[in-house]
Amino acid sequence: MRNTRLLIAVVSAAMLLTTTATAASAAPRIHHYVALGDSYTSGPFIPVQQTDPLGCGRSTANYPSVLSDALNVGDFTDVSCGGADTTNMTRPQQVPFNGTNPPQLGALRITTDLVTLGIGGNDFGVFGSIVSTCPGLRASDPTGSPCEEHFTTNGVDTIQTALTKTGERVEAVLAAIHERSPAARVLVVGYPRIAPDSGYCPDVLPFADGDYAWLNNVERELNQALEDAVDADGNATFVDTFGPSRGHDACARGGSAWINGKDQNVFVAAAYHPLKAGMAGVAAVVLKSVR
Template sequence: MRTTRLLVAGFSAAILLTTTAAAASAAEYHHYVALGDSYTSGPYIPVQRIDPLGCGRSTANYPSVVAAALHPGRFTDVSCAGADTTNMTRPQKVPFDGTNAPQLDALRVDTDLVTLGIGGNDYGVFGTLTATCPGLRASDPTGSPCEQHFSASGTDTIMAAIDNIGPRVEAALATVHERSPGARVLLVGYPRIAPEQGYCPDVLPFADGDYAWLNSVEEALNRTLSDAADADGKAEYVDTFGPSRGHDACARGGSAWINGKNQDVFAAAAYHPVKAGMAGVAAVVLKALT
């Protein structure tokens, strides 16, 4: 246990030093707006905000860590669990009888920094995977039953859905530029969930062969986001998949950025970033801002 605590402490110190150094080199910002889904909002990561509670918006999510490092004149976080690109311009109903206003309504003419993490919920991509794949592992533990399930028609329907996400993200970026023409806009990708090698079915209960497929799905989604930023021509794509290598859900010794299958209402939602993951993503974002 002592070794684990030392590893966690060392990792946290490294993140803090990286974050501080990056912040010192970043420009001064007057109004920072954070937009996105649950990988931005941080459901169950303490301390949760209640504006509205159903958005699962943490005061320790990566936008909050970035804001704490940059000290912008004003910080507005409207990210919300369950959001997809339609919720950039439409209100979103959330649990506990709440509503999150259209996220782009938070933008102002003088907004000069925007981070956006969106796309994984479009066409139900992430939710469909986490709801379906664990239940298929028992049928073929060493095979790839989930990939086969979604390719039964001869077409990988998950990959096909991802192909359609790009135009939606491009449209969202275009509206961001319209409302905040002077803003620096960062489109933040998704960190890795599965390891490059090895398995941990007790934590990530996908069939062994589906680990590689899950990685390919994430790579495709992140590639779609990167292409959307390129097509936009003004936004910058921030890769978190590469920097999160070794910090997947299977990582040991407190180095995981992603929670596994077990929901922890005092730490993180299932298959979502933990506090250390948010700190890690924040360090990557701050490095991009230098």
């Protein structure tokens, strides 16, 4: 009888521990997560697109959505929007189809406990200027660096000069986030690589051969500006996606690419933007940082 009672007690305790562990794992670790950012966060044309507003190109498969599911977030708010720059953190953004995305920082609450910020590439028109200019210059000097030369004035790379100012803007955005959500963990998510370390794929990424290295350098400088802003802030974390995306650039074959090439596909991804696989890859990198 004594052994029977002991067995019942052990089984009951085991069941209680299992129930408690299950409840703990099911409970949301993050109560309110807010995703802020531009098109590299929102995921234009990646199915399925949200309509609030449609012009933001906000996908239900973007990295914030994947991250939210993985973390079992209690309340998730994604206000990222294609074309956004740091000014749209505090100002409304007009988007295609007569839509308006409210100031993104308006989504923050005093109780927000996780914020991801992916911004900076559109400030001073950097990303748009590069993708609208460089492909058209390849024919003039296929093996040279005509785009780098185009953006160099009196020996000064105007793109790199702009990135210095971008870092200052991001630092101001971080201060504003902390003011609105002082208890939130804030992650600044960098930009994944577009061009490979070596080799070329002009049919996919039609930059001149010499401009591949320049494009990589621009991305490194942009990510460094973001990391410097985080260091100056002192209360945020920079998440590097440039390093982890090596081998997943637009030239990658066999389904390994995280970034779409020059061909816009309204059922897959915008040109020169992350693919669904890229969003999943970035989400995995960010998740590792969160955990």
